[in-house]
Amino acid sequence: MLACPFEKIHPSFLKKDALFFMSHAFNLAIDAWNADEVPVGAVMVHQQEIISSAHNQTRSQTDPTAHAEMIAITMAAKKLGDWRLNECELYVTKEPCPMCSGATITSRVGKVFFGLSDPKMGCLGGAISLHKLEKSNHKPEVTGGIMKEPCEAIIQAFFQKQRSQVSA
């Protein structure tokens, strides 16, 4: 297996903005690649600190629900001792799928920031907008396009590598 050709980003801790947190999510996507998982990473932020972080683990866990966002949500709830994550912000490199988009509603995540949008299966504005379900009790605030280019490049490169391995 080829090691991930992307380099980790190490931003200063003096400026904890969206780029800071998404850099950490991106670094987790690199870890995912090196573990032979689809390179998606996520971090959950509470009061300007990262309280949980994960990369996609569906293959190693043989668990279709083990997406980065799901693991980060579960870990954050355990850490806070509360399943309601209203005061939390989720940073994830790719627009969440139907399951993970739904999980941000179920767990009442306050804000979601993602990198690459997904017009095919993304459910926070891409294919559909689950965060705007009319009768929902919770509607997360959503911002896409944070560090879009590297978040997209790493996924494209991963699948390109996979296709070349299959055809080789």
Place this chain on the structure above:
Amino acid sequence: MLACPFEKIHPSFLKKDALFFMSHAFNLAIDAWNADEVPVGAVMVHQQEIISSAHNQTRSQTDPTAHAEMIAITMAAKKLGDWRLNECELYVTKEPCPMCSGATITSRVGKVFFGLSDPKMGCLGGAISLHKLEKSNHKPEVTGGIMKEPCEAIIQAFFQKQRSQVSA
């Protein structure tokens, strides 16, 4: 805490039809009530056998993702050693929420049967139809209304009990 006033149903194993499997899911909803969890139960069926079963555990696990369906999906994938559940049928007492509806797509569950439908948050035909997402690679077959009355009655009674406890 008041014990669940509903009685478990014990159908004959000689006829493994939708009512048989939904009865098992309903019995799990009773177990959920007795564990002070929202009474929803789910079973996953493969080749006419129940390979995983669970009730909602969000409170005991302090995990907003610990819905009955999610646990049943994860356990089924572990059991089969494959995250693709195309040959499986999920029986759940209530129409899945956005997260769980999404999980049936992510895990490629072949067929979903549910009891009570949920026009507010159900995403397999109730509020929205995630199983019909235009560009999705997987579209589970969905049948609602199986044992609708008891599945609805137990949830209504549970929330009625909760409201009376709050106002007492």
